Amino acid sequence: MSITASPDTLARLDAQHHLHPFTNHEEMHAAGTHVMVRGEGVYVWDARGQKLLDGLAGLWCVNVGYSCPEIIEAVGDQMRRLPYYCSFFNTTTEPAIELADKIASLAPRGLGHVMFTNSGSEANETALKLIRGYLKLRGQSQKSKIVTRNFSYHGVTIATTSMTGLPSCTAPFDLPLPGFVQVPGPNAYAADKEREPDAYGQWCLEETERIILREDPATIAAIFAEPIQGAGGVIVPPAGHLRGLRDLARKHDILFVADEVITGFGRLGSWFGSELWNLEPDFLVLAKGLTSGYLPLGATVVRDEIAETLIHGGYLAHGFTYSGHPTTCAAGLANLRVIERDKLVEHVRDDVGPYFQGKLRGYAKHPLVGDVRGYGLIGALELLPPDRDKAKLKNTLGAKAAGLARKEGVIVRGIRDLIAMSPPLIVTRPQIDELFAGVDRALAKMAG
Numbered sequence: 001m002s003i004t005a006s007p008d009t010l011a012r013l014d015a016q017h018h019l020h021p022f023t024n025h026e027e028m029h030a031a032g033t034h035v036m037v038r039g040e041g042v043y044v045w046d047a048r049g050q051k052l053l054d055g056l057a058g059l060w061c062v063n064v065g066y067s068c069p070e071i072i073e074a075v076g077d078q079m080r081r082l083p084y085y086c087s088f089f090n091t092t093t094e095p096a097i098e099l100a101d102k103i104a105s106l107a108p109r110g111l112g113h114v115m116f117t118n119s120g121s122e123a124n125e126t127a128l129k130l131i132r133g134y135l136k137l138r139g140q141s142q143k144s145k146i147v148t149r150n151f152s153y154h155g156v157t158i159a160t161t162s163m164t165g166l167p168s169c170t171a172p173f174d175l176p177l178p179g180f181v182q183v184p185g186p187n188a189y190a191a192d193k194e195r196e197p198d199a200y201g202q203w204c205l206e207e208t209e210r211i212i213l214r215e216d217p218a219t220i221a222a223i224f225a226e227p228i229q230g231a232g233g234v235i236v237p238p239a240g241h242l243r244g245l246r247d248l249a250r251k252h253d254i255l256f257v258a259d260e261v262i263t264g265f266g267r268l269g270s271w272f273g274s275e276l277w278n279l280e281p282d283f284l285v286l287a288k289g290l291t292s293g294y295l296p297l298g299a300t301v302v303r304d305e306i307a308e309t310l311i312h313g314g315y316l317a318h319g320f321t322y323s324g325h326p327t328t329c330a331a332g333l334a335n336l337r338v339i340e341r342d343k344l345v346e347h348v349r350d351d352v353g354p355y356f357q358g359k360l361r362g363y364a365k366h367p368l369v370g371d372v373r374g375y376g377l378i379g380a381l382e383l384l385p386p387d388r389d390k391a392k393l394k395n396t397l398g399a400k401a402a403g404l405a406r407k408e409g410v411i412v413r414g415i416r417d418l419i420a421m422s423p424p425l426i427v428t429r430p431q432i433d434e435l436f437a438g439v440d441r442a443l444a445k446m447a448g
Contacts, residue, residue, distance in 0.1 A: 007047040010035045021156075034406075039066025042424045042431055044411075053410045055421045055435045060230055060262045060378075061288035064338050065424040071294050074334035078327045087116070087324035096324030099332045103286070103299060106336070108274050111284050113307035115300045116324040120261035120287035121155030123298035124224070127257050127283045128159055129318050131222050134306050137313040145215060147208075147223040147254070149185035151232030154224055154259055163224055166232060181215055183208040187235045189371040189382055192390075201238035209248055217252035222282075227273030230262035234380035234420050236373050242277040255306075257283040261298070265289030266339055266425050268376035269349030282306060292335045295328040344425040348377050355429050359436045360421075368443050378422040380415075381439075386447060393417045397446075404445050410438030 005013070015029040035047040042065055044054050057063060064071070078095060085093050100114040115130070117123045128146065135143050148154060150165035161169055162176030165185065170176055184204040186197070193200035212220060225245055229235040249256040258281035263273035267289065270276050274284065283306075287298035302310070310316055322328070339345065353376040360379040363369045370390065371382035383397040384390065398414030405412045405419070413420040423435060 007035060008032075010047055041065045041067070042427050051409065052406065053423075053431060053435055053438065055405075055410050055412045055423050055438075057422050057424045058293045059288070060267075060422050061293035063265055063267065063289040063344065063425045064292045064335060064342075065426040068292065068294070068335070068338060070338050071292065071331050071334045074330045075295065075327055078330035082326055084325060084327065086321060088319065092324055093326035093329070095326045095329035095333060099329040099336075100324075102333060102336055103290075103301060106271050107284055107301050108272060108280065110303050110305075111281070111301045112304045113302040115302070115319070116329070117287075117298035117300065118296045118320060118322050118325075118328075119155075119298045120259075120285065121157050121160050121298075122320065123261070123285045123287055123300045124154045124160045124163065124257075124259060125157045126298075126300040126318065127222075127224075127285055128163075130300065130302060130306070130310060131255055131257075131283070133313065133316070133318070134309055135221055137309050142219055143221045143254075145179050145181055145220045147181045147183055147212070147215075147220060149204075149225060149229070150182050151185040151187050151190070151229050151235055152224070152226060152259075153229070153231035154226075181211060181220070183211050185229060185232065185235060186237055186241050187229075187233065188238070189373075190233075194371055197238045198240075201241040202244075205241065205244045205248065208245065212248065212252055212254070217254060220252070220254050222255040222257050223249045224257040224259055224285075226259045226261075227263045227277060227279070228268070228375060228378060230378070230420070230422075231415065233382075233415050233418055234373050234378055236375050237277070242279060246279050246281070255282045257281055257285060259285045261285060261287045262289075262378070262422075265336075266345040266348055267378055267422060269345065269353045270376075271345060290335070291328060291331040294335065295325075295331045296322075297325070297328040297332055339425070342426070348425055352425075352427055352429060352432060353377050356423075356427075356432050359432060362436075366443065368447060377425060377427070378420070380418050380420045382418045383443075383446075384417075401439075401442055401446060404442035405438050408438040408441040410435050410442075412439065 011032045014033045036044050037047050038045040044052050103114050104112040148163045152165040154160045154163040162180040184207050186201040186204050188194045188197040188200040246256050258274045264286050282303045284301035291297045360374045364372050369381050370384040373380045385392050395416040397417040401419045402412050402414030
């Protein structure tokens, strides 16, 4: 594949006209924007010809890898047949119907109704609105507060940013809004409790219940939780924590929402993290791996009893121009067929997931690593300065390590003082070796 402009021209035009998401623009343009031009399998190539092993699967999403012919063909076929029609006006399209049916067949029992969106942020926003609508129909409009955990990430709309427990996301916009309540997330390392993660997880549950009682359960609508907190730093819950959080919700008549934008569709060696931890959520929020990132698509999956109330509650005034877009839904259907046909969930569960975790755990005694976390095909390494003094950390080591890793031919994500990895589900053991070899070289350079 060729490009029509030089890398320098592309970087110049980017600096002149393009506002990037989650970016320090001055730093990026001083160094020059990385422009990607091609992808195949687990690899991408930039405009300067560098080949990179994508250890982050784009943004936790390219589960089937790049240039999957089945998805490309399905999209082309749908574009030629009917590129777009909406699901408004008592109308919809075949792919939207078929994908809703497919998601319902894969989702945990009782979650049988799907509303489509364009992203994970919109899927969480949709869950928020459907919850409010449902509770109003039940005469419980006083239940409006939303509980989330610190280190959570739920999106970038005004409301979903208010749900997000990362000051870097909320502080620049004077958020959160009133009515969004933060409780402790089980990040034992950040709390200097890494030697007793189970006990810390239990304390988090106890503190969560204290906050619920302080706020008054009669005013709380829902708890939103990621099975594994991805953008917050790949925070894996200790034993019993997630189920305990779900049980707290049931005890206090609070709805429970599983945000599986990252963990859905095989990354943990299961179709959904909710199955691994027996969460039985009232809502399931999906995106990313739903199309493997090939086209924008999210979904809010609703428990049947809640959906029935909404269905019989009159005019449901919510949705988007592109809700159930036939071409994106065709991409989703093709993507799920590939995951099933190639047994990628089993591939992660039985083969590359355990292998990846074994390689990851090998860093537990590395002089620059303070903590190792992961599950299935997602993981993180908390980094330390050479003297291992956590007091000196300034949330800069992650970006530095990610930059060095890129120069070594692998892509990882820098978050605060950690690096996160989540390669495509099609990754092989030799490619996992290649990924960690690049990380080794990057850490060696950091050590000086």
